[in-house]
Amino acid sequence: MRIKVTVNNRIYERDIEENRTLLRFLREDLGLTGTKEGCGAGECGACTVFFNGKTVNSCMVLAAEADGGVVETIEGEASGGMLSVLQEAFEKHGAVQCGFCTAGMIMSARELIHQHPHPTRKEILEGLEGNFCRCTGYEQIIEAILDVTGGYEPKEELSYV
């Protein structure tokens, strides 16, 4: 079937197989490979994108459902060659290591900040519960989000003996 989808403010019209997921559509049909496939079953959150204003696991949405809809992905995060505030904070705090979770993590963090402009640590943990990171241990990601939302308190340097 033919679908028309707005992705990062650009309109795309494509013929798709009806069993295609939104994730595969973004990656393989549109070439937007920033969004990753981790588990493909809604556990890991690597494929998180905004669909009609809400974060979803794009591996569990059919591309056909997105006909007439609006999708935002990590490719729309930076603008004019400049990283977003959130991306800069992730870089500053070392919240990116292998980077596989980052695209989904940034999407969920954006939704979290939208819901809670000044989140507590607990709210951050709950907001990110659907996004796995196997590198950072989450601490740097939490710090980056706290930094953006004004709740970050720098830790003292470790003293060496």
Add this chain to the structure above:
Amino acid sequence: MLVTFSYKAPQSREQLLDMIATGESDSKLLAGGTDLLVNIRNGVYRPKMVVDLKKIPGVDAITWDKKTGLKIGPAVTINEILTDANIRQHYPLLCSCARDLASFQIRNRATVVGNIVNASPCSDMAPALLCLDATVLIESKQGKREVPIAEFFTGVKRTALKPNEMVTSLHIPADKAGVRGVYRKLKRIQGHDLGIVGVAVANVGKGARIGVSSSAPTPVVTPLLPLSLSLPEVIEAVNVIIHPISDVRCSKEYRTFMVGEYTKRLWKEVIS
């Protein structure tokens, strides 16, 4: 996905019921897709046709009325339950269950009706719906019928729903408004995980009811229990309704113990 199917998005309930009228099990209804699409991917279901019900007007409606109670449409998501002012005020137990269901992204897509139609023993919404005596409203080309939620679940991933039928809404009676209750789910981690056991204790006024998930082939609920029962008597009443098994997550004995433990804690919190 390896399974090929056609996608249909009917614009009305009549159109949808026509599409599934032959009753052959090669069509599946799509709401949130968080169970269906994973099951198709894993080859559990091999439908020839996936029928998306979300384009039908009114399917995402939550209506509340003092006299008639609460009605939840088949496309109402878990996060919509959590943000609905009437549900938060009148049916806090539903929110207690909804908060513990999966992750934020999944709650944005997963539906309450889908959670019961999937009929997993570990359904998180079922303990609340069982305690609150919800009714499932079902429709097919042949007509409408209503099934009490306790009779809706017929086995592991099995329901009273026939292939040519759809759930048009869930109804929660008005006399259950204001019921206080709490759901607690034992998980391996604090975040997104399937439950090892889940227990909901509700004070329904005339007595208490305890709904349990992940401890029998279907979610189960006790009959009305007098509020004057002692804790050992309450745990005994719960032990009668559960039939836990040992599986990858834990042993039968641990499940039985933790259902008792959670029942004890929640009874203290909610009832005494």
